[in-house]
Amino acid sequence: MTVHFKQDEPDNSNRLDGMKQGVLGKPMPRIEGLAKVTGTAPYAAEYPVENCAEGVLVTATITRGEVTSIDRKSVLSMPGVIAVIDDEKLCTRAAQGTANEAPMQGPAQVCYWGQPIALVVAKTFEQARDAAKHLNVEYRVEEGAPLDPGEVEPEEQEDETVHQGDLAHAMAEAAHSIDVTYTTKGHASAAMEPHAAIAEWDGHKLTVHASLQMLNYNITELADALDMEEDDVRLISRYVGGGFGSKLGISEEVVAAALAAKQVGRPVRVVQSRQQVFQTVMRRSETTQRLRLAADDNGKLVGFGHEALVSNLPGESFAEPVLQSSHFLYGGENRELMLNVARIHRMTAGSVRAPGEAVGMPALESAMDVLAEKVGIDPVELRLRNIPEDDPEEGLPFSSHKLAECLKQGAQAFGWENGPRKPRQRREGEWWIGIGMASAARVHNVSEAKARVTLKADGTALVETDMTDIGTGTYTILAQIAGEMLGLDPKRVLVELGDTRHPRGPGSGGSWGAASIGSAVYVACKAIREELATKIGTSEDKLELNEGRTPTGESLTDLLEGKDLAREGHYEPGDIEDDYTASGFGAFFAEVRVNHYTGETRVDRMLGAFGFGRVLNAKTARSQCIGGITWSIGLALTEALEFDPRDGHLVNCDLAEYHVPVHRDVPDLDVVLVEERDGAASPIQAKGIGELGMCGGAAAIANAIYNACGARLYDYPMTPDRVLAGMPD
Amino acid sequence: MVLQGQEVRLADTITVNGTAYPIPDDPRVSLLDFLRQHIGLTGTKKGCDHGQCGACTVLVNGVRINSCLTLATMHDGDDVTTIEGLGTPEEPSALQRAFVEHDGYQCGYCTPGQICSATAMLEEIAAGWPSDASETLNGKVRLSSEEIRERMSGNLCRCGAYANIVAAIEDVAAGDRS
Numbered sequence: 001m002t003v004h005f006k007q008d009e010p011d012n013s014n015r016l017d018g019m020k021q022g023v024l025g026k027p028m029p030r031i032e033g034l035a036k037v038t039g040t041a042p043y044a045a046e047y048p049v050e051n052c053a054e055g056v057l058v059t060a061t062i063t064r065g066e067v068t069s070i071d072r073k074s075v076l077s078m079p080g081v082i083a084v085i086d087d088e089k090l091c092t093r094a095a096q097g098t099a100n101e102a103p104m105q106g107p108a109q110v111c112y113w114g115q116p117i118a119l120v121v122a123k124t125f126e127q128a129r130d131a132a133k134h135l136n137v138e139y140r141v142e143e144g145a146p147l148d149p150g151e152v153e154p155e156e157q158e159d160e161t162v163h164q165g166d167l168a169h170a171m172a173e174a175a176h177s178i179d180v181t182y183t184t185k186g187h188a189s190a191a192m193e194p195h196a197a198i199a200e201w202d203g204h205k206l207t208v209h210a211s212l213q214m215l216n217y218n219i220t221e222l223a224d225a226l227d228m229e230e231d232d233v234r235l236i237s238r239y240v241g242g243g244f245g246s247k248l249g250i251s252e253e254v255v256a257a258a259l260a261a262k263q264v265g266r267p268v269r270v271v272q273s274r275q276q277v278f279q280t281v282m283r284r285s286e287t288t289q290r291l292r293l294a295a296d297d298n299g300k301l302v303g304f305g306h307e308a309l310v311s312n313l314p315g316e317s318f319a320e321p322v323l324q325s326s327h328f329l330y331g332g333e334n335r336e337l338m339l340n341v342a343r344i345h346r347m348t349a350g351s352v353r354a355p356g357e358a359v360g361m362p363a364l365e366s367a368m369d370v371l372a373e374k375v376g377i378d379p380v381e382l383r384l385r386n387i388p389e390d391d392p393e394e395g396l397p398f399s400s401h402k403l404a405e406c407l408k409q410g411a412q413a414f415g416w417e418n419g420p421r422k423p424r425q426r427r428e429g430e431w432w433i434g435i436g437m438a439s440a441a442r443v444h445n446v447s448e449a450k451a452r453v454t455l456k457a458d459g460t461a462l463v464e465t466d467m468t469d470i471g472t473g474t475y476t477i478l479a480q481i482a483g484e485m486l487g488l489d490p491k492r493v494l495v496e497l498g499d500t501r502h503p504r505g506p507g508s509g510g511s512w513g514a515a516s517i518g519s520a521v522y523v524a525c526k527a528i529r530e531e532l533a534t535k536i537g538t539s540e541d542k543l544e545l546n547e548g549r550t551p552t553g554e555s556l557t558d559l560l561e562g563k564d565l566a567r568e569g570h571y572e573p574g575d576i577e578d579d580y581t582a583s584g585f586g587a588f589f590a591e592v593r594v595n596h597y598t599g600e601t602r603v604d605r606m607l608g609a610f611g612f613g614r615v616l617n618a619k620t621a622r623s624q625c626i627g628g629i630t631w632s633i634g635l636a637l638t639e640a641l642e643f644d645p646r647d648g649h650l651v652n653c654d655l656a657e658y659h660v661p662v663h664r665d666v667p668d669l670d671v672v673l674v675e676e677r678d679g680a681a682s683p684i685q686a687k688g689i690g691e692l693g694m695c696g697g698a699a700a701i702a703n704a705i706y707n708a709c710g711a712r713l714y715d716y717p718m719t720p721d722r723v724l725a726g727m728p729d
Numbered sequence: 730m731v732l733q734g735q736e737v738r739l740a741d742t743i744t745v746n747g748t749a750y751p752i753p754d755d756p757r758v759s760l761l762d763f764l765r766q767h768i769g770l771t772g773t774k775k776g777c778d779h780g781q782c783g784a785c786t787v788l789v790n791g792v793r794i795n796s797c798l799t800l801a802t803m804h805d806g807d808d809v810t811t812i813e814g815l816g817t818p819e820e821p822s823a824l825q826r827a828f829v830e831h832d833g834y835q836c837g838y839c840t841p842g843q844i845c846s847a848t849a850m851l852e853e854i855a856a857g858w859p860s861d862a863s864e865t866l867n868g869k870v871r872l873s874s875e876e877i878r879e880r881m882s883g884n885l886c887r888c889g890a891y892a893n894i895v896a897a898i899e900d901v902a903a904g905d906r907s
Binding site: 029030032033034035036037038039040041042043045046048124125126130189190191192193194239240241242243244271273274470471472473619620622623624626627628629630631654655656660661662663664665666667668669 | 755757758762765766769770771772773774775776777778779781782784811812813815816817818821825826828829830832834835836837838839840841844862874875877878879881882883884885886887888889890891892893894895896
């Protein structure tokens with residue numbers, strides 16, 4: 001039986017707080033933890049499949065044009081080679097998140113350097129790899145593909161445009177104004193598990209083990225790509241070795257494995273090489289951002305301008321939503337916001353952890369530091385003075401707003417010294433020491449979700465959904481929510497995820513996973529509780545369950561009388577989405593060392609304080625926060641995709657040249673969880689936390705660099721060469 | 730040694746977690762692919778296949794290496810320990826338990842490599858091998874968090890669990906000292 005709940009009103013009943021099991025929010029270790037630490041958790045490429053052939057993708061070595069011939073004979077006589085697949089249904093790009101339809105197909109048309117054009121299948125991986133290298137391909141090159149975002153006429157994203165009041169006038173008249181331009185480089189998700197798929201046919205039924213974040217959309221995308229019915233497709237992603245946006249939509253190897261397995265009549269595994277993952281999946285667009293801020297004598301904003309230029313391939317709808325939080329984070333009645341997209345031939349731009357705020361917030365929050373200095377007030381105080389009552393553009397109330405608390409609690413925990421600041425106040429040997437701060441904001445999303453909960457006759461529970469756990473903690477929080485609602489130790493709750501045979505979840509992305517699927521489990525559990533309450537002649541809201549028993553001693557097994565009790569929860573956000581502006585908020589504080597002679601920056605201390613609704617598991621929530629802060633360090637100091645200006649190919653397409661933070665780059669990190677209940681966010685009063693931790697953190701580091709050594713930089717990442725060049729004599 | 734009923738020379742086998750396996754015919758097979766594809770030990774992960782991420786770290790004769798950077802055929806007679814050989818869900822090692830307790834992972838993909846690496850790394854410190862973070866090149870190495878961070882920097886974790894991984898390792902190291 002399905003129970004549908006569409007949320008039109010805030011739910012401030014906080015029912016979960018009244019439950020008796022007392023497990024929700026607790027820092028419980030992950031229930032799948034032992035499987036992960038012993039290497040027994042199977043990821044996509046690791047399922048034992050009989051008679052599995054191996055496929056290796058072949059990628060284009062031109063920027064734009066057409067594949068005119070593929071010389072199959074050049075490899076078919078090589079040992080073990082079974083087939084060369086260049087089916088027109090092969091995908092040439094990964095699907096954007098929530099696309100729900102096949103991505104671009106037709107491998108003969110080349111749109112970017114590194115685009116998949118064929119798949120070589122052989123008995124062993126070594127044979128397939130060798131043959132793929134030797135495949136002779138001829139092209140007709142279409143010269144003159146634009147590669148530089150600055151050289152084309154950009155397209156305005158009109159739904160992002162805001163003209164409110166007169167910003168130019170406000171800038172001219174204001175006591176203090178700044179007009180600064182920032183740049184950020186492209187970024188890669190670089191999830192540790194490369195994109196992989198094993199496809200197996202049984203007649204017209206297809207099963208694919210893949211590494212994907214959103215099976216509920218991916219099944220539609222795959223079925224569409226293959227012209228199949230969804231009912232004939234099964235996708236399995238029980239463990240996903242990181243996604244960060246790169247596995248939101250199906251990627252090229254999934255469709256390639258399916259087509260190849262059909263053609264060669266046996267299962268086929270395709271694992272992208274690390275270089276291919278960099279080249280064929282998603283990049284975060286580079287950005288150029290102009291910030292105009294105008295403030296009165298007291299630092300109160302009267303004007304706010306944020307314009308951004310991003311890029312993507314022709315035909316892609318995604319535009320890095322740089323302005324997402326700029327629309328509501330600070331006041332200022334005169335506003336100009338605009339987002340432009342340049343169409344260029346680098347690989348697909350798409351979601352990389354915290355699309356939008358990940359790069360928009362570091363620019364805005366560094367500009368706020370420039371403004372604080374100009375006004376002559378403390379940067380924490382500047383932010384506190386500019387928190388708007390309501391959404392400054394839409395006029396909507398905020399669902400909840402913890403920015404002030406995060407700023408204050410974060411400042412106190414960090415030991416922030418209030419007052420105007422001057423750079424170069426502290427030096428130890430070769431090192432300048434400084435501190436900086438920034439606000440955090442990330443829009444809250446919640447999505448339709450379904451989950452089945454079965455209270456088994458033996459007094460255990462089973463949760464089933466196609467939702468994924470990409471390291472976020474989904475397995476564990478669902479066991480906690482079901483345990484809390486049904487009065488069970490989470491050890492007695494079995495959670496089955498990542499299989500499209502289960503009810504459709506929301507997928508993992510946009511930080512909406514926990515609040516959405518948690519709400520579906522909550523709805524299902526509530527319906528089960530109603531049934532149980534009826535059995536003992538009480539109402540659901542009075543039903544108390546703890547350790548499988550009621551206070552009067554009846555056990556769940558007695559009440560169930562040998563029968564399982566199952567309910568499918570179907571949660572859907574309704575008017576709450578339109579009636580409120582909803583966001584997670586927070587604050588970052590960082591202490592850095594900058595070497596006077598080399599320009600090297602080291603982060604010595606970093607703290608984040610975050611308010612994101614109900615904390616479902618204090619351990620996994622904190623882990624999400626430290627993960628985000630770690631990404632902030634990479635974004636601030638090292639991460640940059642570098643493209644060859646001649647052909648647009650990605651030069652640093654591996655983990656030796658694209659520098660993600662390593663152990664020694666990351667100090668011990670402090671996290672302050674600012675607890676709140678946000679009833680307009682979801683019926684479990686929770687918001688997302690997967691991305692908030694990197695929305696602004698890089699600016700805290702940038703501002704600390706300035707405070708330490710006096711180098712005021714406007715280009716991320718702040719590599720030693722840039723720091724040295726920006727340092728005063 | 731007897732393998733599958735036949736007498737074989739030791740030099741034709743690799744011993745993994747105490748069991749001997751024949752060396753594959755194809756000399757191109759990396760030790761990593763041998764473990765994952767040939768003998769079904771998929772706990773060792775392939776993250777980059779180029780020695781850049783550390784996800785494939787295993788112990789060869791007690792020393793940690795990136796198994797993607799070496800060919801199976803180069804390990805005649807060697808003794809390999811993988812994550813499966815360090816502990817099981819029923820009997821996890823101290824480090825495996827500590828990673829669970831400290832949430833020293835998120836997606837779990839780099840985790841076997843982190844744990845294999847940390848297992849050997851603690852031995853290296855105990856043996857007095859210095860690193861860039863060591864105060865001196867001679868004498869005893871002090872087990873500091875900076876020392877751990879430096880020595881673990883070959884094991885990438887994109888989820889960003891570093892702070893928790895270091896906490897887990899420190900916890901086990903403190904237990905070893907006491």
